[in-house]
Amino acid sequence: LVQALRLSRPPPGSSRRLGAPAPRMSTVDVVDDPERPWLGRFVRAARAAASGEELLREPYLAFVSTPADLHGWRRHAALHDAVVSHRCSAEARAGSAVGSWGATLHEIRDADLFLGGEALAEGFREEILFSTDLEVAALSAEQVEDMVYLACVFHQSSFSFPGADGRRNDLIFPTICRANHSCAPNAVIVPCVGEPRLSALVAIRPIAAGEAIEICYFPTQYLLRSTAQRRSVLQRKFGFTCRCARCEAPLEAARRFALRCGGCAAPSLLGVCSAADGGDGDADVTRSLRCEACGGAPQDAAAASEALAEERAVEALLAPLEDPEDLDLPAP
Numbered sequence: 001l002v003q004a005l006r007l008s009r010p011p012p013g014s015s016r017r018l019g020a021p022a023p024r025m026s027t028v029d030v031v032d033d034p035e036r037p038w039l040g041r042f043v044r045a046a047r048a049a050a051s052g053e054e055l056l057r058e059p060y061l062a063f064v065s066t067p068a069d070l071h072g073w074r075r076h077a078a079l080h081d082a083v084v085s086h087r088c089s090a091e092a093r094a095g096s097a098v099g100s101w102g103a104t105l106h107e108i109r110d111a112d113l114f115l116g117g118e119a120l121a122e123g124f125r126e127e128i129l130f131s132t133d134l135e136v137a138a139l140s141a142e143q144v145e146d147m148v149y150l151a152c153v154f155h156q157s158s159f160s161f162p163g164a165d166g167r168r169n170d171l172i173f174p175t176i177c178r179a180n181h182s183c184a185p186n187a188v189i190v191p192c193v194g195e196p197r198l199s200a201l202v203a204i205r206p207i208a209a210g211e212a213i214e215i216c217y218f219p220t221q222y223l224l225r226s227t228a229q230r231r232s233v234l235q236r237k238f239g240f241t242c243r244c245a246r247c248e249a250p251l252e253a254a255r256r257f258a259l260r261c262g263g264c265a266a267p268s269l270l271g272v273c274s275a276a277d278g279g280d281g282d283a284d285v286t287r288s289l290r291c292e293a294c295g296g297a298p299q300d301a302a303a304a305s306e307a308l309a310e311e312r313a314v315e316a317l318l319a320p321l322e323d324p325e326d327l328d329l330p331a332p
Helices: 002-008 072-084 105-110 118-129 141-157 220-224 227-238 301-318
Strands: 028-031 042-045 054-059 062-067 099-102 159-162 167-172 187-191 198-203 251-257 269-273 286-290
Touching (some): 062 072, 072 099, 251 301, 269 301
Antiparallel strands (some): 054 198, 062 099, 062 167, 159 167, 251 269
């Protein structure tokens, strides 16, 4: 899975980007699922797509560059200021200075993007209104609500990556940002060579007609983490527990051990994911091993115990790592 992603997504600064073929019809639909309203409006394949096929190509709706070291209400204020007061010329390279490119505040509102619910909005509102800073007192009610709106939409629908000179870049796409997250994604976002404003969704495995288009919200190395750790990062950053097929599976395909099964003698066993029932990031990642074919236990119990001890040690090293940025895309 990770190898497939690495082949499909260029590393930071790479010149190996998607070419610029002639425009084509989008192969995705934007839909909703009445039985799963928490997904919001999401994208699915309008027809079958092959691995490596471009599913959608579109310009960003808004590109915003702000200082990276701001938090709380100051982060919300900087975002609002960039979108409303520091709109940059289309001739200036996006991300070359503090400011915004693309859509105005009203145009972002017109895109009707997912906002994350009233609880998120109220949290941002409290961060602003409960600040003791004198600058907050000078804000009008309309400015506060605009700040709350932008904080919500960028928190839920933007992709961020490090910019130059200590800045943070945030991108919003009108359709691509509706692709939901999966820890076993079927597509990636790829910048388009020679087209600074354009990015594309590209399939990294065959996708059936009607299948949801799912991407990983973080860089590919994040996918090496355990289910418990992946869920913990998503909960902290986006406020949801991942229920993708990989996180819900009882066996973790990325935790494969070269031990023989005591039942069918298969040469490898998978880790049993202890977080499949919604555990937290501090849970033991792998408490036992099982055969993918027959469900049998290891033939050599002592070797299995040693392998699990090594796995726990590795996970302990990964646990304190900082939460990743959303993407490892280079600046357009």
